[in-house]
Amino acid sequence: MNAFKDMSMQAMGLAARHAAKSLARASTEQKNAALTAMARNLRQSVETLLAANAIDLKTARDKDYKAAFVDRLTLTPSRIDGMAKGIEVIAALPDPVGRIMASWSTPNDLKFERVAVPIGVIGIIYESRPNVTADAGSLCLKSGNAAILRGGSDSFETSKAITQCLQQGLAEAGLDGNAIQMVMTSSREAVGEMLSGLNGTIDLIVPRGGKSLTARVQSEARVPVFAHLEGICHVYVDRDADLAMAEKVILNAKMRRTGVCGAAETILVDRAIAGEALPKIIKALNDAACEVRGDAETQAFSALVKAATEEDWRTEYLDAIIAIRVVDGVDQAIAHIAAYGSQHTESIITTNTKTAEHFLKEVDSAIVMHNASTQFADGGEFGFGAEIGIATGRMHARGPVGLEQLTTFKYKVRGAGQLRPV
Amino acid sequence: MNAFKDMSMQAMGLAARHAAKSLARASTEQKNAALTAMARNLRQSVETLLAANAIDLKTARDKDYKAAFVDRLTLTPSRIDGMAKGIEVIAALPDPVGRIMASWSTPNDLKFERVAVPIGVIGIIYESRPNVTADAGSLCLKSGNAAILRGGSDSFETSKAITQCLQQGLAEAGLDGNAIQMVMTSSREAVGEMLSGLNGTIDLIVPRGGKSLTARVQSEARVPVFAHLEGICHVYVDRDADLAMAEKVILNAKMRRTGVCGAAETILVDRAIAGEALPKIIKALNDAACEVRGDAETQAFSALVKAATEEDWRTEYLDAIIAIRVVDGVDQAIAHIAAYGSQHTESIITTNTKTAEHFLKEVDSAIVMHNASTQFADGGEFGFGAEIGIATGRMHARGPVGLEQLTTFKYKVRGAGQLRPV
Numbered sequence: 001m002n003a004f005k006d007m008s009m010q011a012m013g014l015a016a017r018h019a020a021k022s023l024a025r026a027s028t029e030q031k032n033a034a035l036t037a038m039a040r041n042l043r044q045s046v047e048t049l050l051a052a053n054a055i056d057l058k059t060a061r062d063k064d065y066k067a068a069f070v071d072r073l074t075l076t077p078s079r080i081d082g083m084a085k086g087i088e089v090i091a092a093l094p095d096p097v098g099r100i101m102a103s104w105s106t107p108n109d110l111k112f113e114r115v116a117v118p119i120g121v122i123g124i125i126y127e128s129r130p131n132v133t134a135d136a137g138s139l140c141l142k143s144g145n146a147a148i149l150r151g152g153s154d155s156f157e158t159s160k161a162i163t164q165c166l167q168q169g170l171a172e173a174g175l176d177g178n179a180i181q182m183v184m185t186s187s188r189e190a191v192g193e194m195l196s197g198l199n200g201t202i203d204l205i206v207p208r209g210g211k212s213l214t215a216r217v218q219s220e221a222r223v224p225v226f227a228h229l230e231g232i233c234h235v236y237v238d239r240d241a242d243l244a245m246a247e248k249v250i251l252n253a254k255m256r257r258t259g260v261c262g263a264a265e266t267i268l269v270d271r272a273i274a275g276e277a278l279p280k281i282i283k284a285l286n287d288a289a290c291e292v293r294g295d296a297e298t299q300a301f302s303a304l305v306k307a308a309t310e311e312d313w314r315t316e317y318l319d320a321i322i323a324i325r326v327v328d329g330v331d332q333a334i335a336h337i338a339a340y341g342s343q344h345t346e347s348i349i350t351t352n353t354k355t356a357e358h359f360l361k362e363v364d365s366a367i368v369m370h371n372a373s374t375q376f377a378d379g380g381e382f383g384f385g386a387e388i389g390i391a392t393g394r395m396h397a398r399g400p401v402g403l404e405q406l407t408t409f410k411y412k413v414r415g416a417g418q419l420r421p422v
Numbered sequence: 423m424n425a426f427k428d429m430s431m432q433a434m435g436l437a438a439r440h441a442a443k444s445l446a447r448a449s450t451e452q453k454n455a456a457l458t459a460m461a462r463n464l465r466q467s468v469e470t471l472l473a474a475n476a477i478d479l480k481t482a483r484d485k486d487y488k489a490a491f492v493d494r495l496t497l498t499p500s501r502i503d504g505m506a507k508g509i510e511v512i513a514a515l516p517d518p519v520g521r522i523m524a525s526w527s528t529p530n531d532l533k534f535e536r537v538a539v540p541i542g543v544i545g546i547i548y549e550s551r552p553n554v555t556a557d558a559g560s561l562c563l564k565s566g567n568a569a570i571l572r573g574g575s576d577s578f579e580t581s582k583a584i585t586q587c588l589q590q591g592l593a594e595a596g597l598d599g600n601a602i603q604m605v606m607t608s609s610r611e612a613v614g615e616m617l618s619g620l621n622g623t624i625d626l627i628v629p630r631g632g633k634s635l636t637a638r639v640q641s642e643a644r645v646p647v648f649a650h651l652e653g654i655c656h657v658y659v660d661r662d663a664d665l666a667m668a669e670k671v672i673l674n675a676k677m678r679r680t681g682v683c684g685a686a687e688t689i690l691v692d693r694a695i696a697g698e699a700l701p702k703i704i705k706a707l708n709d710a711a712c713e714v715r716g717d718a719e720t721q722a723f724s725a726l727v728k729a730a731t732e733e734d735w736r737t738e739y740l741d742a743i744i745a746i747r748v749v750d751g752v753d754q755a756i757a758h759i760a761a762y763g764s765q766h767t768e769s770i771i772t773t774n775t776k777t778a779e780h781f782l783k784e785v786d787s788a789i790v791m792h793n794a795s796t797q798f799a800d801g802g803e804f805g806f807g808a809e810i811g812i813a814t815g816r817m818h819a820r821g822p823v824g825l826e827q828l829t830t831f832k833y834k835v836r837g838a839g840q841l842r843p844v
Contacts, residue, residue: 372837415794
C-alpha cells in the first residue's frame with residue numbers, strides 16, 4: 001500500500017521504475033494470480049467502493065455537473081462487476097511478454113531472436129471514468145509494465161478505492177504494490193511533472209479523455225505518447241457499392257454510438273451513384289434522428305440537408321450530426337481524406353475489389369476498411385481482447401493499443417564464440 | 423534539383439511531406455531504378471566529387487583539424503566506389519513497404535492485415551562523414567521515406583555534390599527530387615528547427631555522430647528520435663566459460679575496432695574462475711596494446727592493471743582502454759550492467775545454457791548475446807543488409823535500425839458489410 005504514503009512525484013517515479021524491474025521478471029501465473037485477486041477484491045469491496053463513489057457524486061452534484069457527467073462517474077454493483085469481468089478477460093489473454101516475434105540465423109551461425117519485453121513505466125492521465133483505473137492498471141500489469149495513474153479530481157475517492165483493490169491484489173500475488181500507483185494530488189503541476197517523464201522514470205504516456213486533455217499531453221509531453229487527438233472517420237460510397245449495404249454500414253458507423261472515436265463524421269459519395277444513393281441515405285439518417293449537412297450537390301437531393309461549411313469537413317461531431325460530400329470517384333475521396341482526415345479510421349463501400357484495394361493502399365490512416373463499419377475501430381473487435389486506447393501516431397503503435405502494443409523488444413543472439421572479422 | 427533553390431526550412435519540410443506522399447506509392451522497381459542511377463551517378467562524378475571534397479579538405483587543413491578528422495572527411499575514388507556499392511546493396515534488399523506483418527480473421531469474418539508503410543519524413547543530422555549522405559539518403563528512399571539531410575559544415579561542399587548525384591538519380595527514375603533534400607545553411611538554428619519537427623512535417627530524427635550531437639538531439643527534439651547516446655558494452659565471463667573462447671571474444675569485442683559503439687568497455691569476471699582467467703585475459707589485452715584498468719581484486723592478479731575508479735564503470739572509452747571487475751556470479755554481473763550499462767549490447771561467455779538463458783532474459787539491453795563478440799552489434803551483421811544507426815530507446819526501434827525499422831504500419835480490414843452490434 002506504499003502509494004498511499006505521502007510520496008513526491010519523483011519518488012513515485014523511482015518506485016515505479018523499481019517495480020517495473022521486478023514486474024518484467026514476474027511469471028504469467030503470478031501476474032494472472034494478481035489479476036484474479038484484483039477482480040475478487042473489487043467484487044468483495046462493493047460497499048467500500050459505493051461509499052467512496054458517493055463522496056465524489058455528492059461533490060459533483062454540489063457543483064451542478066451535467067447529468068451525463070454524473071452518470072459516467074456513477075458506480076453501481078453491476079458496473080463494479082463489469083470492471084471485475086474486464087480484469088478477468090485480461091487475465092485470460094495470452095501473456096505478451098516473452099513472445100518470440102522473429103528468429104533467424106546468419107551464415108556464420110549466429111542465432112537471432114527478437115523477443116517481446118515490457119516497455120517499463122507507463123503514465124496514464126485520464127478524466128473521471130472510474131473504470132479506466134481498473135482497465136489501465138490491469139492492462140499495464142499483464143504486459144509487465146508499472147503504471148502511474150492520474151485520474152480526474154472529480155473521481156478521486158472512487159479511483160483511490162479502486163486502486164486499493166488493485167494494490168491488494170498485487171500484494172496477494174507477492175508482487176510489488178508500487179506496480180500500480182495513483183497520483184494522490186489533484187494539482188495540474190503533477191500532470192506537468194508526469195509529462196516531463198519524472199526524471200526519466202516514465203517511458204510512455206497514455207492520455208484517456210477529451211480533445212483538450214489529449215492536446216495538452218501531445219504538446220507538452222517530453223516522452224512518447226500513444227493517443228489520437230480526434231477521429232474524423234470517413235465512409236466512402238463508391239460507384240460500385242451495394243447501396244443497401246452502404247446504407248446499413250453508414251447508419252451503424254454513425255449512429256451505433258455517436259460519442260466514440262470510431263464514429264463516422266463524413267460520408268463521401270461517388271457522383272456516379274449520388275442520384276440513386278443519396279436520397280435513401282439521407283432519409284435513413286434523418287429517420288434515425290441524425291442531422292445531415294452537405295455540400296451544394298448533396299443539398300440538391302433533399303430538403304432535409306443543411307448547408308455544410310468548410311469547417312464541417314474538419315469537425316469531429318461526436319454527436320448525431322453527419323456531413324456529406326459528393327466526390328468525383330475514389331481518388332477524390334482519397335484526396336479529401338488526406339486533406340481533412342485525422343488518420344484514424346476510414347471505410348470504402350464497394351463491390352469492386354480493385355477499387356477497394358486501391359483505397360486500402362492509398363489511404364494513410366491507422367485503420368482502413370472495406371465494406372465494414374468504422375465502429376469496428378476497437379481493440380476488442382480486432383481480437384486484441386482489450387485496449388488502452390487508439391493511436392494515430394506513426395511510431396511503435398497505431399490503431400488499437402492492446403497488450404502486444406504495450407511491449408517493446410530486445411534481440412537475443414546465441415553464438416559459439418563467433419568473432420567479427422575486420 | 424529543387425533543394426538547391428534558396429528554400430526556407432519550413433518550405434523544405436512541406437516539400438518533403440509532398441515528396442513522401444508520392445514516394446509511399448512508388449513501386450519497388452522505380453525506387454530500385456533511382457538507387458541504381460544514384461550509384462552510377464556517383465561513379466560517373468568522381469572528378470566533380472573530388473573537386474568539391476578538395477574545397478572542404480583545404481578549409482579543414484587551414485583550420486588545423488586533426489589528421490583523423492581530415493581522413494574521415496577525405497574522398498578517394500575507392501571510397502566513392504564504396505558509397506556506390508553501398509547503394510547497390512540497398513537496391514538489392516527486399517522492399518520493406520507493403521510487407522504483411524500479420525493477418526488474421528475474427529469470428530464475424532472480418533479479415534485483418536497489418537501492413538508496413540513508410541514512416542514519412544526523416545531528418546538526419548550528422549557530422550562530417552560524407553558517406554552518411556549516401557547511406558542515409560538511400561536507406562530512406564528504399565523504405566519510402568523522404569529525407570532531410572543536415573550534414574556538418576566541414577563537409578558542406580562534399581555533401582552537396584553527393585546529394586546532387588542522389589537527386590539526379592531520383593529524377594532519372596521519375597521520382598520527386600525533393601525526396602532527398604539537403605539543408606543548405608550551416609546555422610545551428612537550422613538544426614533547432616529540424617528538432618522542432620518543422621511544423622509537423624518531420625516524423626523522426628536520426629542523429630549520426632558523437633555523444634554531444636546525440637545528447638543535444640535527444641534533449642531538444644520534439645519528435646521521436648532513433649539513437650543511442652553511448653554504447654557501454656559488457657562482456658561477462660561466467661564460471662562455466664570456455665576460457666580460450668572468452669579470451670578471443672574479449673579481444674575481438676574490444677580491439678577489432680575500438681571506436682565503434684559495439685566495442686566492449688567493461689569486462690565482468692566471475693570470482694569463481696577469476697584466478698585462472700584473469701592473468702591470461704589481462705596479458706592478452708596488454709599484448710594487444712590495450713590499457714587495462716581494474717578493481718582491487720583484478721589488480722591483485724597483475725601488475726599491468728591500473729586502478730579503476732567508479733567513473734570507469736560509466737565510461738565509453740572508444741579507445742584501447744578497458745575496465746575489468748570481479749563479480750560474484752551472473753546475478754551480480756546483471757546488477758552491474760543494470761547500474762552502469764547503456765542498454766546497448768552485452769554478452770555472456772559460458773558453456774552453461776541455463777546461466778546463459780538467465781542472462782539473456784534478465785539483461786534489459788537492446789542486444790543481449792551468448793558466446794559472441796559485442797562487435798556483432800550492427801545491422802549488416804544482423805542480416806538487415808544495412809542500418810541507419812543503432813537505437814537504445816524503448817519505442818518502435820531498438821538495436822540496429824534497418825529498412826524494416828524505418829517503416830510503420832497500418833491495418834487493412836476487409837469485410838462484407840459487417841455492422842458492429844451495440
